[in-house]
Amino acid sequence: MKIKVKNFLCGDFMLENETAKILYREAAENIPIIDYHCHISPKEIAEDKRYDNIAQAWLGGDHYKWRAIRANGYGERYVTGDAADYEKFSAWAHTLPKCIGNPLYIWAHMELKKYFGYNGNLNAETMDAVWNLCNEKLQDMSARSIMKSSNVDLICTTDDPADTLEYHKAIQDDADFEIKVLPAFRPDKGLHIEKPGFTDYIKKLSGTSGVDIRGADSLFEAYSKRLDCFVSMGAKTADNGFEDIPFLRGDINQVLKKALDGQKPSREETDIYKTELMLFLAGQYQKRGLVMQIHLGVARNASDRLFKLYGPDAGADCIGGYDCILRLSKLLNELDKRDTLPKTVLYSVNPEDNAALAALMGCFQNGDCQIKQNATGKMQHGSAWWFNDTKTGMRDQLINLAEHSLLANFVGMLTDSRSFLSYPRHDYFRRILCQLLGEYVEAGEYPRDLPYLLRMVSNICYNNANDYFGFGL
Numbered sequence: 001m002k003i004k005v006k007n008f009l010c011g012d013f014m015l016e017n018e019t020a021k022i023l024y025r026e027a028a029e030n031i032p033i034i035d036y037h038c039h040i041s042p043k044e045i046a047e048d049k050r051y052d053n054i055a056q057a058w059l060g061g062d063h064y065k066w067r068a069i070r071a072n073g074y075g076e077r078y079v080t081g082d083a084a085d086y087e088k089f090s091a092w093a094h095t096l097p098k099c100i101g102n103p104l105y106i107w108a109h110m111e112l113k114k115y116f117g118y119n120g121n122l123n124a125e126t127m128d129a130v131w132n133l134c135n136e137k138l139q140d141m142s143a144r145s146i147m148k149s150s151n152v153d154l155i156c157t158t159d160d161p162a163d164t165l166e167y168h169k170a171i172q173d174d175a176d177f178e179i180k181v182l183p184a185f186r187p188d189k190g191l192h193i194e195k196p197g198f199t200d201y202i203k204k205l206s207g208t209s210g211v212d213i214r215g216a217d218s219l220f221e222a223y224s225k226r227l228d229c230f231v232s233m234g235a236k237t238a239d240n241g242f243e244d245i246p247f248l249r250g251d252i253n254q255v256l257k258k259a260l261d262g263q264k265p266s267r268e269e270t271d272i273y274k275t276e277l278m279l280f281l282a283g284q285y286q287k288r289g290l291v292m293q294i295h296l297g298v299a300r301n302a303s304d305r306l307f308k309l310y311g312p313d314a315g316a317d318c319i320g321g322y323d324c325i326l327r328l329s330k331l332l333n334e335l336d337k338r339d340t341l342p343k344t345v346l347y348s349v350n351p352e353d354n355a356a357l358a359a360l361m362g363c364f365q366n367g368d369c370q371i372k373q374n375a376t377g378k379m380q381h382g383s384a385w386w387f388n389d390t391k392t393g394m395r396d397q398l399i400n401l402a403e404h405s406l407l408a409n410f411v412g413m414l415t416d417s418r419s420f421l422s423y424p425r426h427d428y429f430r431r432i433l434c435q436l437l438g439e440y441v442e443a444g445e446y447p448r449d450l451p452y453l454l455r456m457v458s459n460i461c462y463n464n465a466n467d468y469f470g471f472g473l
Helices: 018-028 042-046 054-059 063-071 085-098 103-116 127-138 143-149 166-172 198-209 216-232 252-260 267-288 304-310 325-338 351-362 391-404 424-442 450-469
Strands: 033-035 152-156 180-182 237-241 291-296 344-348 379-381
Touching: 018 424, 018 450, 033 450, 042 143, 042 166, 054 063, 054 085, 054 127, 063 085, 063 103, 085 103, 085 127, 103 127, 103 143, 103 424, 143 152, 166 180, 198 216, 198 252, 216 252, 216 267, 237 267, 252 267, 267 291, 267 325, 325 351, 344 351, 351 379, 351 391, 379 391, 391 424, 424 450
Parallel strands: 033 152, 152 180, 237 291, 291 344, 344 379
Antiparallel strands: none
């Protein structure tokens, strides 16, 4: 019996029914990209960074790939250590063929195909040809040219309140670069009072804000000033990351002064500080019309060895925060009672939290977020994040959102990436979305109303995010 097998990365890969193929071709395939949460460096955009070789462009800062290379038995020298770029690329080339079922395999080859015109498979036998091809192509590529060729309309970077935003200003002052690059307010370093380096960070925030921070009032003043600066530079959102969600009321001023005096606050004092500061910040976000994004459930720096070798973001974080939904509900409820709850996007790195987040956000929906003709909903379940950023994870998040809320109002995909080569992840997501919608239709669970379905796909891939965040594209 002859078995029909699709060619690898053919035009309709991951699209298994005719409705899915139509939705993808006519709505999803060519729509521009809004990447409302990423870790791209604004400095590298401002300076239009170029790369000497594919290892620099592909492996630097990519902890997804780092974890895979370590899992293949390579020592840290070939990951974040002092091995030559070619040696690191070789380690990745030897690892990639083993990534069957891992999105890294498809992402990597989508990137090779899109940016370098390579249609083969990267492995130990082909790595020299790929190395030479990519390095030759990179001579004519830069950060900005990659973004333009990726059909990017807008990205939101991740920026500390103490950042001067000088590179954002340089980008915005350049009339020849049409892609919008907006800062996103990320106050994690000032929130995590228990972390080493907190007092040094507060000094830095004092310097940037021009406010001598000695207590809660001056801390709030400093954050208010920095928020005003971010908004003046076009910021539309604020990201907030937690290992666990705190909720404990108390005197923030007393806790802050204790920390500034060099004393380590207790767990209860830490929770008081974070709770009171988040209540203040969320109110300020709402006042300025910023979308609050909350990322939760991460256990940071599980490996002391890797933290000592590299520091944070070494690929040594994992899933944690197993009991934080109840405290998150209390935080949202307090803001709701005060009428200071901003538009909010909720993410958990733990897939077990999907249904809980969808149920929780339903408690705080209201009618104050009707934008233009689209009522996208005040509360959003964020896209499948980090360890959920897989085919199964994306499908599960979409199905969960469809079953517990309104999938058509979803604000869509983001890369959460540090790499300029990551934009094909949006195409990966769009194929999964179209396939799922096609399944609903062809199983008789939704009418084959193609005009409405095509609008739904366009909205999820672009329009909902544009309206919800107020980007004005």
